[in-house]
Amino acid sequence: MSLITETTARPAGKLRVTRSRRNVAWTGAGALIVVVVLALLPYIVYSGTTSIIVQAFIVLTLASMWNLLAGYAGLVSVGQQVFVGLGAYFVLILAIHGTSPFAALPVAVIACAVAALPLWWLVSRLRSGYFAIATWVLAATVMLIIERFSSIGGGTGMPLPGLSGLSSVLLTAYTYWAGLAVTVVALATMYLLLRGRLGLVLTAIRDDEVAARSSGARVGLARLLVFVVAGAGCGAAGAVLAISQLQVQPGAVFSVQWTAEMAFATIIGGLGTIEGPIIGTAVYMVLQQTLASYNAWYLIILGLVAIIIALWSRRGLWGLVDEHLHFRLFPVGYWLWPEDVSRPSRLLSRLRRSGA
């Protein structure tokens, strides 16, 4: 039997549509517990540990944003470092003018979202590969422009003012909470966006752009929204980066290495899955920490693993979990359950047998 007969040959009343096999509420509760535990961590562990976790927060936020771009909207940006840099510099500029860097963070995020609009206008007419390099050129251009202003450090950058009043213990803890907040908001925003209308439109575009257009999906608008959200998210990560590094250096914040890290973490974890960036970030952190004394080796290994996974595995490490267990922590799609079949996996295997 084909999918068509499988789904249309029975009365509509006999199908149930759910988000997941397991109750989403459990995942929600679990996520809440994880967040609470993470929030309490600065009271428990040393500041060395929290700084490492802040790094993980930055990578996870970046990876989730890149996943939204490439995995859901098909936009392979190699210039996301432009937002990391802008986020860092917005915090720096506000701090120079007397704002606390922590208060500057949300402002920087909004500024990055606004900055994404003209940048999108510049690159939106290019597709796939040309879009990728064009974003890269944009990042280089923005960095060159910022380097011209000596009041914000010119080509060498400058330390971030406004934090000297805090004790180092408090500063570390505040930085950690800022990183946690950014990550939680970024993940929640992405999840809610993908569950909603935007998720449907993006799926439609991914399946067939022409058909999506002709059935009224506003493809350009959906892509713009994704680009702006991803810009804001990467800007937030850049702001946290500036605070955690206590300085802003153009070559460092505008480095293409940020895009490499976010892309590799996403691909290794699973492009186009919400869980993927989380797994990928874990892999990234483990490699980076164990190979910390070997300079660039962790990036080389990450790159090679990402290439291998891109070539031979459909959806990264999470894809393996999903394929074998049909398990989603954050379901954004739907399962179609015939009443007489208790597990969607059996429906799936039946479809596979029938030549799907």
Added chain:
Amino acid sequence: MAWVNAIIQGVLTGGLYALFACGLSLMFGVMKVVNLAHGDLAVVAGYVAIGVITVTRIPVLWSFLIVVPVMALLGYVLQRTIIQSALDRSVLTTLIVTFGLSVVIENGLLQFFTANSRAIGTDLALVRDSFKVGSQIQIGYLLVVIFAVAVVVLLGLQYFLSASKYGRLIRAVADDREAAQLAGADYRHVFGIAAALAFGTVALAGISYGMYSQLQPTTGTDTILLFAFAAVVIGGLGSLWGTLLGGVVLGVAQQIGAQINISDEVLAGYIVFLAVLVLRPQGLTSRRTQS
């Protein structure tokens, strides 16, 4: 007079940028692959040339005879293996894979050869010497030679594509891969040959840049790939001669920018690139070829 000099220097640098760009343009025109590792492979070619010259002590210019065919072979092999399997999956996969290659190559070079910059053939008269036009304009022999090489390469590519059996097949496959298969052509092999051509030009670009300036592990992306791309967009996507025009426009923009403020050289080029992107996204040559 300084302005005239800037324009002349810019035009001549445009030849170098056309060398950067034509391989990128060719691979996109034929296979729809944007090779993000393009510039890093050029740097690899430069490093290989340095290695060959150091080890065998052959004259610098002879290194071309070794490195260009080696890179062409590498291009064929990479295309038939990694790039083809990425293409079989999706265009997005080709971007991920070539970006991965770019990062791996760049950090590999950093790891093995440090961040030190290296130059090729600094003791050659060709590289060092220049001639004077009038009293103020000084032109390096090397830039003139590189410009000539770029023109010869473009002419050669054009002749190959229009007159040879494989050139015809390359254009046929770029037009309609399936119809070419029905005519008995193995498009994978044809893609491999196109990649070999592209990589040959990449090798020329890398070694030439090593003689003109200096190579560092990061040169591949921040200079070669981005300049190549800017030249391709300015000149018009998929047009071979457009890459020369785009390279020249980029070179002149950079030299004029440098005249205004020495640190604005690169920025001026990118601003012209962005202006073209906004005002004339199809590039300065609206002629459509190959794609």
Added chain:
Amino acid sequence: MTVPGDTERAENGTPLLEVRDLTVHHGQLRALEGISLRVFPGEVYAIIGANGAGKSTLLRTIAGLHRPTTGTVLFDGRDVTRLRPERRATQGIVMVPEGRRLFGSLSVEENLKVGATYARPGPWTIERVYELFGWMRERSNQKTAQLSGGEQQSVAIGRALVANPRVLLLDELSLGLAPVVVQRIYGMLSQILATGLTVLLVEQDVSQALRVASRVQCLLEGRTTLEGEPGDLTPERVEAAYFGLGETAAGGGDAGGGNGGQPVPSAGHRSPVPGGGQAMGQSSGGGSEQLWPG
């Protein structure tokens, strides 16, 4: 599975092209189910059927552009089911694809040269194609986009001929062409067929197909509904098989290859062809859904 009438054909020797029990899916959709056919040397074998019957899929599978789910394709007795399209082409299975698919940035002559690149030895050369299509030589340097639809179709046929096919697959030669042009193309085809070339053609325009074919097979929704020689088939039976009208078209005579006595799916909601009962080739005026155009 033997088809009556096959025995006499078999006296010509072994089939040059044979398809056994072919099933092809497009994703989840089944395009062909259990199709078999045998094409003998020198035959002109026509596959007819309505839009979406699976004709093109069948031809594309034979050419190697689709992988079948089950079934085999034999060429000259050898299994070519797993062979890539370009390998089949060099062995002599050459296809003129639907919609012509010329190389748009190449000139007429270059298109022919690409066709001749991997040619088998044989009578057809670019020169001979120029002789066949008189206009082509003096316009050989034009880009194919500048040609009319009929001229493009001629170049597509020429491009296939210069490969010296052992069996030529023609996919919907009439598609998108004016009736006059179709007439002319089929007129040319008769000349080509006179050379003894083996041809498997797919055509929606039944009258043209029946005029040149020595054997016909009709597909409906991926299954065979009729098979036979044009002379033995009445228009009523062809029409019934074409549209899947109530009666079992596989009923009598030498029809019914591969259908295994299953009832043909009914398509009663479709209106029969106006004037469908009249003899083939006769004009029936300006009907909108006309099976036999004049």
